[in-house]
Amino acid sequence: MDKLLQVSGSPHVHGDDSVKKIxxxxxxxxxxxxxxxxxxxxxxxxxxxxxxxxxxxLTEYLIQRFMLKGKVSITDGSAVITxxxxxFNVPSNLPVWILMxxxxxxxxxxxxxxxxxxxxxxxxxxxxxxxxxxxxxxxMTTWPEAKPIWNLGADVITGPTPLGILKEGVKNGQxxxxxxxxxxxxxxxxxxxxxxxFGEVSAIAxxxxxxxxxxxxxxxxxxxVSFLLTAFLFSGIFYLVDPTTYVNPCFHLVTGxxxxxxxxxATDMVTSPTSRGGxxxxxxxxxxxxxxxxxxxxxxxxxxxxxxxxxxxxxxINKGFKPKTYAK
Amino acid sequence: MSKLNILTKGxxxxxxxxxxxxxxxxxxxxxxxxxxxxxxxxxxxxxLLMSNAIIxxxxxxxxxxxxxxxFIVIIATFVxxxxxxIQGFLPSLASSLGIFIPLIVVNCIVLGRAEAxxxxxxxxxxxxxxxxxxxxxxIALTIIGxxxxxxxxxxxxxxxxxxxxxxxxxxxxxGAFIVFGFTVALVxxxxxxxxxx
Amino acid sequence: MxxxxxxxxxxxxxxxxxxxxxxxxxxxxxxxxxxxxxxMGAAVLFVMTLATLVxxxxxxxxxxxxxxxxxxxxxxxxxxxxxxxxxxxxxKKISPSLYQALGIFLPLITTNCAVLxxxxxxxxxxxxxxxxxxxxxxxxxxxxxxxxxxxxxxxxLELVNVPKGMKGVPIALITAGILAMAFMGFAxxx
Numbered sequence: 001m002d003k004l005l006q007v008s009g010s011p012h013v014h015g016d017d018s019v020k021k022i023x024x025x026x027x028x029x030x031x032x033x034x035x036x037x038x039x040x041x042x043x044x045x046x047x048x049x050x051x052x053x054x055x056x057x058l059t060e061y062l063i064q065r066f067m068l069k070g071k072v073s074i075t076d077g078s079a080v081i082t083x084x085x086x087x088f089n090v091p092s093n094l095p096v097w098i099l100m101x102x103x104x105x106x107x108x109x110x111x112x113x114x115x116x117x118x119x120x121x122x123x124x125x126x127x128x129x130x131x132x133x134x135x136x137x138x139x140m141t142t143w144p145e146a147k148p149i150w151n152l153g154a155d156v157i158t159g160p161t162p163l164g165i166l167k168e169g170v171k172n173g174q175x176x177x178x179x180x181x182x183x184x185x186x187x188x189x190x191x192x193x194x195x196x197x198f199g200e201v202s203a204i205a206x207x208x209x210x211x212x213x214x215x216x217x218x219x220x221x222x223x224x225v226s227f228l229l230t231a232f233l234f235s236g237i238f239y240l241v242d243p244t245t246y247v248n249p250c251f252h253l254v255t256g257x258x259x260x261x262x263x264x265x266a267t268d269m270v271t272s273p274t275s276r277g278g279x280x281x282x283x284x285x286x287x288x289x290x291x292x293x294x295x296x297x298x299x300x301x302x303x304x305x306x307x308x309x310x311x312x313x314x315x316x317i318n319k320g321f322k323p324k325t326y327a328k
Numbered sequence: 329m330s331k332l333n334i335l336t337k338g339x340x341x342x343x344x345x346x347x348x349x350x351x352x353x354x355x356x357x358x359x360x361x362x363x364x365x366x367x368x369x370x371x372x373x374x375x376l377l378m379s380n381a382i383i384x385x386x387x388x389x390x391x392x393x394x395x396x397x398x399f400i401v402i403i404a405t406f407v408x409x410x411x412x413x414i415q416g417f418l419p420s421l422a423s424s425l426g427i428f429i430p431l432i433v434v435n436c437i438v439l440g441r442a443e444a445x446x447x448x449x450x451x452x453x454x455x456x457x458x459x460x461x462x463x464x465x466x467i468a469l470t471i472i473g474x475x476x477x478x479x480x481x482x483x484x485x486x487x488x489x490x491x492x493x494x495x496x497x498x499x500x501x502x503g504a505f506i507v508f509g510f511t512v513a514l515v516x517x518x519x520x521x522x523x524x525x
Numbered sequence: 526m527x528x529x530x531x532x533x534x535x536x537x538x539x540x541x542x543x544x545x546x547x548x549x550x551x552x553x554x555x556x557x558x559x560x561x562x563x564x565m566g567a568a569v570l571f572v573m574t575l576a577t578l579v580x581x582x583x584x585x586x587x588x589x590x591x592x593x594x595x596x597x598x599x600x601x602x603x604x605x606x607x608x609x610x611x612x613x614x615x616x617k618k619i620s621p622s623l624y625q626a627l628g629i630f631l632p633l634i635t636t637n638c639a640v641l642x643x644x645x646x647x648x649x650x651x652x653x654x655x656x657x658x659x660x661x662x663x664x665x666x667x668x669x670x671x672x673x674x675x676x677x678x679x680x681x682l683e684l685v686n687v688p689k690g691m692k693g694v695p696i697a698l699i700t701a702g703i704l705a706m707a708f709m710g711f712a713x714x715x
Contacts, residue, residue, distance in 0.1 A: 068688055101495065109506060112688075113513075113699050119685040121678050122703050130706050135497040289710075298713030305710025312704050315677035319559065349694050352553060353638050357546035397606055404599040412595060427645055430598045434638040436550060501544050502706040509698030517690050 019117070022269075023077030025218045029209035030084050030264065036192045036202040040146035041092035045198050051096050053083030055103035063112045078117045082106050085125035088199020088260060089304065090132065093144045093158070098136055102128040122311045123271045126304045133304070143195035161195045162255045166247055167300035175244045189254045200260040203253070210263035219267040222279035223286075227262035228253060230287030238295065252291065261286070261303035271311045275321040282317055285310045335456045338464035344437045345468035346515040351437040354428050355469060356504040362485050365473030366466065367421045368428065371410050373462025375432050378406045380446040380458035387447045399442045400433070407432045437465060468511075475507050528659050534715045535663035541639055542671040543705040548639030552672055553697055555630065557683075562676035566669030568630040570662070572612065573640050576605045577661035580644040581654050601644050609634055639668060675701060 037045045056079040064072045086106055090099055106128030114120045133140045145159045160168070162183050169179040184194040192202025200206070213219045231252055238246035252258060257265075266272060266286050273282050286306045293302025344350045351372075358368040382402050383390075390398045411429045415422045422429065432438065441461055446454040477483055480498030482490035497503045541547050548569070555565040580601045588594045613631045616624040634640060643664050647657035678700050687696050 109699060110703060113691045113696055114682070115685055115687050119682075119687070121681060121700065122707075127703055127706065130709075131497055131502075134500065134502070134706065134709055135495040137496070292714070293710050296714050297711060299710060302710055305707055308703070308707035309710070312674050312678060312707060315681040316559070316674065318681075319677065349553070350550075352549040353546050353642075356549060397603070400602055400606060401599060404602050408595060408598050411598065427642055427649065430645055431547075431638045431642055433598055433602050434641050497706070500709070501546070502702045502709065504546070505698045505702030505705055509695045509702060512698065513690050513695035516695070520690075 019078070020076050022218050023081055025213060025216050026081050026264070027077060027084065029212045029218075030081075030088070030199070032205040032208045033088065033199050033202055033260070034084075036205040037088075037092070037198040039148060040192055040201065041144060041198045044092045048090065048092065048094065048096065048099055048198075049084060049087040052087035052099055052103045053080050055100045056080070056083035056086070056107050059104050059107040060112065060116075063108060064116070068112070068116075073117065076117060079107065082111070082124045082128075085199075085260075085264060086128045089125065089129040089197045089257065090140065091143045091196075092198040093142065094139055098132060098139055101135075102132040105131045118270050120270060121314065122308055123265055123268050126265055126308050126311075130304050130308060133299075143197075145195055146193045146201060148193075159195050161300070162189065162251070163294065163300040164195075166251075167294075170245060176247050177244070180247075186250070186254065189251075194255070196255075197257065200257045203259045206259040206263055210259075213263075213267075219263070219269075220276075220279065222276055223267050223272060223283040224262045226280045226283030227266055227287045227290075228258070230284040231258065231262075231291050232287075234288055234291045235295070238291075246295065252294065256294075256301040257303035258290070261290070261307055265303070266307050266310070271314060273314050273317045273321065275318070278314075278317045278321040281320075282310050282314065285313065331453070331456060334453055335460040338457070338460035338462075339467060340464070343464045343468055343515070344440075344461055345465055346471075346512055347519070349512065350440060351435045351465060352508075353431065354435065355472060356501075356508060357428050358425055359469055359473040359476050359504060359507075360424075360499045361477045361481070361483075362470060362473045364421070364424050365469035367414075367418070368425055369462070369466025369469045371414065371425075371429060372432055372435060372438070372465050373459065374410050375403065375406045376438055376441060376462040376465075377455060377458040379403045379438060379442055380454040381451055383442045383446040384449060384451045384454035395447065396439075396443070399439060399447075403438050403442065404433050437461060472504075472507055472511055475511070476503055479503075479507075530715045531656070531659055532663040532666065535660060536667040536670055537708065537711040538714050540667045540671055540708055541643070541664045542668060543701070543708045545642075547642040548637050548668055551630075551633060551637055551639075552668075552675065552701070553694065555633070556672055556676040556679055556697075559673060559676045559680060562672045563669070565630045565633075566665070566672055568634060569637065569639065569668050570665035572605075572609060572631070572634050573643055573661045573665045573668075574658060575612070576608055576640050577644050577647060578654070578658050579608060580604055581647055581652070581657040584648050585654060597645070597648065602641055605640055605644070639664070671704070675704065678704075 034045070034049065057074045060074050060079045061072055064070055064074070083103055086102055087099065090102070106124040110122050110124040110127035111117070111120045141164070142158050143161055143164075145157045165179055165182050166176070170176070188194055190203050192205065194201055210219070210224060214221060232249045235246065235252045236249040239249055262283070266283060273279050289306030289309055290302040293299060293305055299305070338344060342348065345352070345355050354368050354372070358364045379399070379402050383399055407430060410432070414425070414429060441457060445457045449457070474484065476498045478494070480494045480496060480503060482488060482492075482494035498507065535541065539545060542549065542552050551565055551569070556562050583600060583604065584597070588597060588600065609631055643661050647660055652660060679697060682696060682700070691699075
């Protein structure tokens with residue numbers, strides 16, 4: 001069977017690009033966001049990131065070496081990315097052992113049982129993240145305040161994320177305009193000075209990384225653009241109808257995991273559709289579900305959930321956009 | 329087949345849940361704790377034992393054409409009995425197992441054993457088969473229930489050995505699927521190893 | 526509005542398969558191909574709606590007035606079994622093409638715990654007959670959604686080399702687990 005020519009799922013290797021090269025480009029693209037995180041949240045960011053990457057690589061190595069007894073491929077960089085992205089999606093004061101559980105889950109449940117890189121239907125980092133969010137709701141939603149590194153005192157103050165303030169406030173019947181006074185300014189939110197998972201706070205740093213990936217043709221524009229545009233338009237409709245209960249759509253774009261999700265998680269080529277039309281639908285679905293969960297769900301943030309749900313729909317989307325068979 | 333073999337084959341070799349993957353709904357739904365798993369397992373064992381015995385007794389009386397509906401009525405009778413008994417004597421178990429007690433009626437293991445075994449064998453053998461399969465079901469539920477309770481609540485049979493919560497997801501729906509999946513994989517691995525040696 | 530919320534609730538929030546564990550056997554058994562999954566889904570929608578309508582009528586007009594609710598389980602399972610038989614016979618006569626499509630799934634549905642489960646659930650929730658029927662329809666839609674998504678994933682898993690020990694049931698269960706995880710995002714949506 002293996003000798004036959006097979007139509008394989010993505011990622012397709014073409015030209016002089018190798019999986020390795022693509023993966024390391026993504027790692028480089030994540031560095032600006034990492035730098036901003038260190039600036040605002042300090043040393044714990046580096047420790048958590050390294051622990052997460054190390055746990056992912058170690059888990060993958062042990063499973064490949066001792067359970068699958070096959071080739072060890074941890075140097076392809078995919079485990080590094082999973083580790084990085086998972087770490088980016090947790091608060092910087094998360095206990096290290098919890099993050100290690102998440103990293104283990106990402107590789108041992110979401111990736112290796114399916115056969116490793118290129119075969120997993122769900123984004124491993126997101127599975128790890130959602131696993132932790134459901135399992136440790138308190139630790140995963142206790143956010144330290146963002147402060148430039150030289151102002152970081154000995155005791156870290158914790159505070160809610162902008163989305164958290166919004167969800168609580170609206171639930172208690174407060175008007176959005178009154179809540180905005182408790183929020184960081186838009187400039188702060190763009191730069192990343194707000195509470196949140198440490199890698200997702202700075203929209204600008206993430207966008208710089210995303211532009212780098214676009215130029216290197218590692219990702220294409222379809223998914224991020226349709227993701228963000230749909231989220232903007234859909235939340236915009238609610239804003240136009242009732243601006244006292246629903247927040248300005250720009251707010252949705254710069255808060256939470258929106259940017260990181262749209263640029264780095266949803267674009268994971270293994271777990272997103274292969275055709276252009278499919279990608280547009282995929283991105284739009286992510287945007288729509290994110291806003292639905294943010295506005296109406298129990299969780300203040302819906303990016304991870306919505307990308308996972310759209311991951312599940314990828315085979316059906318691909319089916320819908322299958323190239324027509326010739327001579328049929 | 330020896331009597332002992334009839335009894336014990338359901339424990340591991342032909343375990344209805346872990347090997348044949350039958351009765352998946354209760355396996356996923358009631359294994360949030362060892363206590364629930366044991367309760368469900370024993371209730372199902374009772375139904376299996378009684379329905380196997382009665383069906384085997386009546387196997388020459390029941391016309392072939394209405395075989396399945398007759399089996400269902402017999403099974404449903406015993407399910408209603410155990411349902412009322414649990415409601416009467418173990419109300420807390422009844423509320424945590426909820427709808428899954430009446431749903432023993434549609435547990436494929438029960439109807440499957442009636443059709444595949446009790447309708448063809450003697451009463452004694454059928455009773456042994458019912459007990460064996462019931463114990464196999466209980467073993468499987470208890471294994472999965474233990475893993476979920478230990479990881480999810482940090483306790484075993486309600487005895488807590490950590491402070492606070494465990495890894496919550498294991499007592500929720502996704503944990504059920506994941507633990508069940510890995511348990512089946514492990515059982516298959518052990519079987520293939522046994523076959524090889 | 527009440528019914529719309531009920532539908533969203535049953536399809537997304539308390540999905541019959543991913544949150545309530547009813548109907549797992551067909552979910553695992555008949556989800557190899559998207560088309561068969563759709564067929565099974567349609568058959569479940571049909572039978573579940575009809576069965577819940579009939580059983581909730583029986584509950585309201587026979588079992589409760591006569592004070593014999595302890596016969597509920599026996600009574601409901603017989604009604605469902607008879608109904609499935611009747612549907613099968615009628616389909617054969619009226620619409621052979623539909624019978625061709627759904628026929629093989631119908632006998633399986635008698636032991637589909639989702640059908641009996643929903644019939645009992647609506648009596649426990651003390652729904653009116655109309656509410657019960659809407660609840661049955663939305664539960665069945667939730668079943669269709671879950672099984673079709675799942676079948677898509679399994680079709681794709683067929684194409685890749687899943688490690689030997691995980692092939693089949695184990696990987697299917699783990700996929701379902703991650704799907705259930707994703708659906709938890711809809712918690713408290715309604």
